[in-house]
Amino acid sequence: MTFTNGIRAGLSIAIGYCPIALTFGLLAKTTGLSMWEATAMSMFVFAGAAQYISLTLISTGVDPILIVLNTFVVNIRHFLMTASLNEKMQPDARWKKAIYAFGVTDETFSVLATQKRDNIRTSFAAGVILISYGSWVVFTALGHVIGANLPAFLQAAMSIALYAMFVGLLVPSMKGNRKVALLALFGAVIHCALYWSGLLSTGWAILVATLGSAILVEILYARKGRVA
Amino acid sequence: MEKWYWWIILGMAIVTYIPRAFPLTFLEGRELPPLVSGVLRNIPFAVLGALIFPAILFVQEGNLLFGFIGAVAAFALAFAGANVIIVVMGSIAVLAIYSLIG
Known part of the structure; x- marks a missing residue:
């Protein structure tokens, strides 16, 4: 359960984030966000669904306060996830937990919470989160800079990636x-x-x-x- | 609107961070009643079900069959005992072939 194991466990997330982040970068550009604004949103918010919705709301000229409120509602499920994750993680200093808490998404949560063993090391979580976060941020910037997606057939096929990962995490525990x-x-x-x-x-x-x-x-x- | 972008990003960052950080830091070192702890331990599997369905069917807009084929491929590989990365790559491959010949 080392940092390297975490990187390996997070690899499916990194692959799954690639097409979504590329598309987000591209859409952000067409919505009128600069490369820095789009990348900053991925760096500081790091929440796929909320970021996508915010683009739609920005383009329709919705009040910024409502955009922020909507983001909160979309991410309210993370209360449940992090409360659940807390039962699974090794006890650790609050400041360390406050740092890796930032990296809890549907996907990183799923990978961490379905680990067979309890008392997951903080370093393992850091590995899972870092590779996922890296993919999300880098591919957002690339999507904006290149201004294009993957070839259509690959883009379509890769849209299954994160769901396939959820299935791959769920089924072994279900058996x-x-x-x-x-x-x-x-x-x-x-x-x-x-x-x-x-x-x-x-x-x-x-x-x-x-x-x-x-x-x-x-x-x-x-x-x-x-x-x- | 442009001048608001940075404020929107800041606001979104704060309200996204709160539900992530509050339970993990607040509940650290606290013993919860068995029933609550039991419910929390159920969350991962309940959330996986809710995350997969119905969204897996909608991966391609207006084409439920596409998502259905992907779902069948993913479940078939997973039940066959493939590890997560094989399930992911295999499902992508099946759909890539399907869109190329379809």
Whole structure:
């Protein structure tokens, strides 16, 4: 669980971020952000979905305050993720945790939280985060400078990368573990129901689906444990 | 609007950092009730389900079949026991071939 192991574990994220960051750089340019502004956003915000949405809002001339508020709502799910991650990480000085907390995204969280062992080293997390962050920032700048995407067929094919990674992280934990399979299934079903009913925006929908599934399954298993 | 860009970036940076940093620093060294701790340990798998579906089907706008093929490839590789990087590269390869011949 060293820094180098972390880099290796984060490689799929770096690959998956490449097409998304390139496109973000390109879109930022067409929206009117300079290379420095686009790159700074990736450097200081480091949140894919929120950054994409902000471009749409900037181009439609939405009030900056609303853009910031919307960003908060989109990222509110990270409260759950970092609270969960805290159970998994080695205890460490608060200032170190405050630093790597910046690098928690859906993707880095997924890689860290699905590690078989508890007490994940801070250096391992640093490796996962650094390679992901590096890819995100560098490819944002490149997308803006080159002003072009990968060839269309490759761009399309690579858009599966992060989802394939989520699948690759989930399935091994699911094998022979009904609780894990149930958690993923409920999370997926609730999110799909919320999505197609149009009840909640994406930021809230993921939060509600995740929390709903996690609580439901926990109660289900707590009750089962008492009966048995 | 241009002069606002840096302020927007600053604001976004702050509100993105809060939900990331608050739980990790605030909960450090605190023992949580078993039920809460159990729920928190369930989060990773619940969130993976919610992150994958339905979004994996929408990777290419207006073409659900494209995402479906990618999803089948990813699950097939993962259930066959391939490690994460093979699942990622294999799914990309399947879709690249599909878009080239399709």
